[in-house]
Amino acid sequence: EIVLTQSPGTLSLSPGERATLSCRAAQTVPNNYLAWYQQKPGQVPRVLIYSASTRATGIPDRFSGSGSGTDFTLTINRLEPEDFAVYYCQQHAHAPLAFGGGTRVEMK
Amino acid sequence: QVKVVESGGGVVQPGGSLRLSCAASGFNIGTNFIQWVRQAPGKGLEWVGIMQKDGSNQYYTDYLKGRFTISRDLSKNTVYLEMNNLRLEDTAVYYCAQGTGWVADSWGQGTLVTVSS
Numbered sequence: 001e002i003v004l005t006q007s008p009g010t011l012s013l014s015p016g017e018r019a020t021l022s023c024r025a026a027q028t029v030p031n032n033y034l035a036w037y038q039q040k041p042g043q044v045p046r047v048l049i050y051s052a053s054t055r056a057t058g059i060p061d062r063f064s065g066s067g068s069g070t071d072f073t074l075t076i077n078r079l080e081p082e083d084f085a086v087y088y089c090q091q092h093a094h095a096p097l098a099f100g101g102g103t104r105v106e107m108k
Numbered sequence: 109q110v111k112v113v114e115s116g117g118g119v120v121q122p123g124g125s126l127r128l129s130c131a132a133s134g135f136n137i138g139t140n141f142i143q144w145v146r147q148a149p150g151k152g153l154e155w156v157g158i159m160q161k162d163g164s165n166q167y168y169t170d171y172l173k174g175r176f177t178i179s180r181d182l183s184k185n186t187v188y189l190e191m192n193n194l195r196l197e198d199t200a201v202y203y204c205a206q207g208t209g210w211v212a213d214s215w216g217q218g219t220l221v222t223v224s225s
Contacts (some may be wrong), residue, residue: 002168037153044203044218045145045153050211085127088153092210095167097143099138102152 002027002091003018004100019076021103022090028069033093036065036074040085049074050092094102109213110134111203112142117219119141120194126157127220128189137180138162141207142187144178146200147218156202158210159187 003026013019014097023034037046041095047056049065062077076083086102089100115130117138157168159178166178177190187204191208201221205212 028124033210037212039153043216045212046215047211047213049210056213076123086152090153090155090212096169097155097158097167098169099145099153105154 001096001098002029002093004089004091004098006047006089006100006103008103010104010106012106013079014108015079015081019074019079019083019105021074021076021087021105023067023074023100025070025072025091029072029091030068030070030074030093032068033091033092034065034067035092036063036071037088037090037099038083038085039088040082045088048087080107081107087105112206112207112214112216114202114204114216114219117202117221119222122195124223125135125190126194126221128191128202128204129148130187130216130220132185132187132206133206135143135206136182137185137187137206139208142178142180143210144189144196145203145205145208145212145214145215146198146221147203148197148200150202154200156189161215165200177181191221194221195225199223207209 019047036049053065143158180187201218203218205215207213
């Protein structure tokens with residue numbers, strides 16, 4: 001199993017600022033098959049990014065993913081009020097498809 | 109419109125069993141992957157398992173193997189999660205999600221399973 005560690009646990013930022021979220025894998029993620037999901041309070045998760053850097057359909061371009069191997073980053077440029085949520089990474093290379101523990105982006 | 113809808117949640121005693129359903133519409137479960145994810149109250153997402161689109165294999169998170177089983181009925185376009193010997197710590201909202209690959213492209217609203225005596 002590929003264990004994913006997300007940091008920081010909580011990020012306190014203001015609207016308009018940039019958020020940088022990290023996801024580190026305990027071993028190399030094959031083909032950089034790493035996805036990011038957003039979950040707002042009381043809502044169902046939705047996919048933002050897959051294969052490390054490909055935006056899912058309908059996701060604004062202020063969301064970007066980067067990284068390879070074991071280190072991956074989700075960047076949110078110019079935070080909008082609706083971006084304050086919990087973000088999870090998940091490797092989609094091979095089973096078990098474990099999630100990271102999540103990063104909460106909260107309004108300062 | 110591609111959609112999945114979970115059902116079958118409820119209250120069950122420790123040691124009991126429950127079968128959850130994930131009814132698909134707008135696509136054929138024989139062409140997409142269906143995975144199950146759960147979320148305990150106030151906690152993060154926990155991956156449960158996935159069924160290959162051809163039905164040839166199911167994969168599970170290690171510590172649920174043997175208690176949880178994923179199956180499907182193509183005629184009903186529905187995937188099931190059979191849960192046995194339930195424990196208090198299995199209390200969670202259970203989501204099913206579908207995708208053309210192993211990415212969870214779209215999710216259902218979830219069904220709540222409460223294990224309580």
